[in-house]
Amino acid sequence: MGELTGMTIAEARDRLRAGEVTAVELTEACLSAIDAADALGAFVHKTPEIALERAKAADVRIAAGDAPAMCGIPVGIKDLFCTEGVPSQAASRILDGFVPGYESTVSARLRDAGAVMLGKLNMDEFAMGSSNESSVYGEAVNPWRRGNDDARLTPGGSSGGSASAVAADLCLAATGTDTGGSIRQPAAFTGTTGLKPTYGRCSRWGIIAFASSLDQAGPITKSVRDAAIMLGAMAGHDPRDSTSADVPVPDFEAALKGDVRGKVIGVPKEYRMDGMPAEIEELWTRGGSMLKDAGAEIRDISLPHTKYALPAYYVIAPAEASSNLARYDGVRYGHRAKLAEGDGIVEMYRKTRAEGFGHEVQRRVMIGTYVLSEGFYDAYYNRARKVRALIKKDFEDAFADGVDAILTPATPSAAFGLGELTDADPVRMYLNDVFTVTVNLAGLPGISVPAGLDRMGLPLGLQLIGKPWAEAELLNTARALEDAIGFASKPDRWW
Amino acid sequence: MGIDIDTARRVARLARIAVEEESLPGLAEEFNRVLAFIDELEEVDVEGVEPMTSVTPMRLPRRGDEVTDGGAPDKVTSNAPDAREGFFTVPKVVE
Numbered sequence: 001m002g003e004l005t006g007m008t009i010a011e012a013r014d015r016l017r018a019g020e021v022t023a024v025e026l027t028e029a030c031l032s033a034i035d036a037a038d039a040l041g042a043f044v045h046k047t048p049e050i051a052l053e054r055a056k057a058a059d060v061r062i063a064a065g066d067a068p069a070m071c072g073i074p075v076g077i078k079d080l081f082c083t084e085g086v087p088s089q090a091a092s093r094i095l096d097g098f099v100p101g102y103e104s105t106v107s108a109r110l111r112d113a114g115a116v117m118l119g120k121l122n123m124d125e126f127a128m129g130s131s132n133e134s135s136v137y138g139e140a141v142n143p144w145r146r147g148n149d150d151a152r153l154t155p156g157g158s159s160g161g162s163a164s165a166v167a168a169d170l171c172l173a174a175t176g177t178d179t180g181g182s183i184r185q186p187a188a189f190t191g192t193t194g195l196k197p198t199y200g201r202c203s204r205w206g207i208i209a210f211a212s213s214l215d216q217a218g219p220i221t222k223s224v225r226d227a228a229i230m231l232g233a234m235a236g237h238d239p240r241d242s243t244s245a246d247v248p249v250p251d252f253e254a255a256l257k258g259d260v261r262g263k264v265i266g267v268p269k270e271y272r273m274d275g276m277p278a279e280i281e282e283l284w285t286r287g288g289s290m291l292k293d294a295g296a297e298i299r300d301i302s303l304p305h306t307k308y309a310l311p312a313y314y315v316i317a318p319a320e321a322s323s324n325l326a327r328y329d330g331v332r333y334g335h336r337a338k339l340a341e342g343d344g345i346v347e348m349y350r351k352t353r354a355e356g357f358g359h360e361v362q363r364r365v366m367i368g369t370y371v372l373s374e375g376f377y378d379a380y381y382n383r384a385r386k387v388r389a390l391i392k393k394d395f396e397d398a399f400a401d402g403v404d405a406i407l408t409p410a411t412p413s414a415a416f417g418l419g420e421l422t423d424a425d426p427v428r429m430y431l432n433d434v435f436t437v438t439v440n441l442a443g444l445p446g447i448s449v450p451a452g453l454d455r456m457g458l459p460l461g462l463q464l465i466g467k468p469w470a471e472a473e474l475l476n477t478a479r480a481l482e483d484a485i486g487f488a489s490k491p492d493r494w495w
Numbered sequence: 496m497g498i499d500i501d502t503a504r505r506v507a508r509l510a511r512i513a514v515e516e517e518s519l520p521g522l523a524e525e526f527n528r529v530l531a532f533i534d535e536l537e538e539v540d541v542e543g544v545e546p547m548t549s550v551t552p553m554r555l556p557r558r559g560d561e562v563t564d565g566g567a568p569d570k571v572t573s574n575a576p577d578a579r580e581g582f583f584t585v586p587k588v589v590e
Contacts, residue, residue: 097574098574099573099574100574101570101573198551199550199551200551200553213549213550239556239558242555242556243549243551243553245551245553246556305539307535308535308536308538308539310532311532311533311534311535311536312536314529314532314533315533315536322510326511329511330576331575331576331583331585332572332574332575332583333574333575333576334574334576335576336576336577339586343586344586344587344588345585345586345587345588346511347513347586348585348586349511350508350511350512350513351513353510353511353512353513354512354513354514357512362510362512363522363525363526363529365510365512366506366507366510366512366522366526367526367529367530368510369506369509369510370498370502370506370526371533373506373509380533380536382546383536383537383539383541384533384536385546385547385548386539386541386544386545386546386547387536387539387541388546388547389544389545389546389547390539390541390544392547392550425528426525426528426529427528427529427532430532441550442550443550443551468551
């Protein structure tokens with residue numbers, strides 16, 4: 001079982017095409033692994049009937065000889081994606097019972113490419129969180145532990161279920177979404193690869209909206225090659241999303257030459273933070289040396305507005321969320337509160353939203369309402385949008401100076417214990433995204449690659465940031481880094 | 496700019512979220528922590544900077560003003576907590 005579910009997409013594709021394994025066998029192995037892994041809380045809606053039906057269809061296509069790369073590959077889908085006939089509730093009580101009559105563009109593209117959906121994956125409620133603790137389903141748990149300590153650790157968030165499932169070999173890959181780091185931080189915490197594409201690369205249609213100017217779907221996989229294969233199936237222009245870019249989708253896998261000779265890799269001094277663990281600093285330096293050994297030039301650069309990225313994000317994202325989440329009114333879908341005698345429509349809204357939204361979502365909707373309210377719009381919202389323009393310009397200046405990609409740590413720490421930050425100041429949780437959020441504000445592609453283990457035995461990740469629409473080049477650089485690092489560790493199975 | 500209990504009550508009302516009176520002081524305190532963090536933006540010189548409206552420089556696409564979908568009231572109302580005869584129902588709005 002482990003042998004099959006532990007495969008990469010690339011290995012599985014080749015073995016499926018060679019007739020050494022069938023999509024049904026692969027899918028059955030994943031379904032068994034999922035059923036044995038309830039302790040991880042990763043899969044929250046299992047869809048074995050759909051999976052087996054699609055696996056059978058995939059085997060027919062593979063036998064016919066013209067199946068695309070994702071055909072017959074078992075994947076998990078984050079609960080944020082609307083999937084036809086399958087509950088899709090963004091891990092929120094307010095969407096309890098919601099069953100879409102349509103399929104998101106990204107999951108439809110995967111389905112049409114022959115990918116096998118195993119079920120829906122846990123996440124933070126409405127993708128607002130960095131620990132998967134704000135989910136109505138309960139926490140997702142990281143398959144990694146600190147040595148022999150059995151303390152339960154977070155897989156990160158918001159795509160915590162996706163990262164946990166891929167790291168534990170419950171599926172070959174999973175979809176995630178990333179608004180401030182929600183693909184890259186969980187990937188770093190679980191020893192997996194997480195790619196956030198350029199804003200507009202993947203359609204947002206049918207993905208439950210959090211902050212529309214920042215949200216972007218991407219893959220969480222077991223290798224850089226798999227990220228390239230899966231992104232190719234997810235990406236592409238969609239007239240139903242007005243921000244979806246009408247640009248060609250290159251063959252990302254074909255671009256993986258692993259040759260970075262002559263490339264300029266920027267190392268931004270502002271990412272060297274006080275209190276950052278020495279191990280992360282060392283891994284970062286070692287990553288740079290490896291790329292240098294592979295022929296790249298390492299250059300110190302400055303991105304001067306970096307420290308203002310998180311404060312700008314915590315104006316812009318809640319503002320957009322307060323607008324997007326206004327649709328949850330107890331009228332069209334999901335939960336409606338029981339009303340008292342004489343309650344009018346405003347009471348219905350207020351009670352429904354108080355019961356349906358969890359604490360963090362309520363807090364962000366209210367912060368967003370505040371920064372958009374009369375008298376504060378200019379001081380907060382407009383100022384944040386100006387700072388966002390400056391953050392984007394920092395990157396543009398670096399690229400204009402000849403930098404091809406930027407190397408940073410993915411997170412300021414390894415995975416922390418579930419519950420460790422829940423009662424703390426909310427800002428401490430927000431700091432998880434300090435290295436990733438700049439990339440969303442600037443609309444750039446970013447990838448987290450496993451870089452090694454800390455002294456407790458937990459994975460740490462390095463992030464590479466690329467130019468807009470240059471995912472192919474970014475993946476190629478990431479492939480060179482992955483190759484030099486040679487990360488091959490797996491969590492010991494305890495679940 | 497600190498948030499007092501009255502402001503917290505007003506924001507909760509604007510956001511259409513019912514908050515119990517006894518929860519307001521705690522809520523105001525949480526808001527103030529987040530706002531203290533956001534207030535760092537005041538240090539940035541934004542003179543002459545245009546607020547960003549779109550992260551990728553692109554014109555919003557246009558299409559013909561034509562019906563492209565629809566005619567499925569049952570499907571549209573299938574997830575409603577209370578729908579009757581192809582309509583969403585709500586408490587009485589007009590007296």
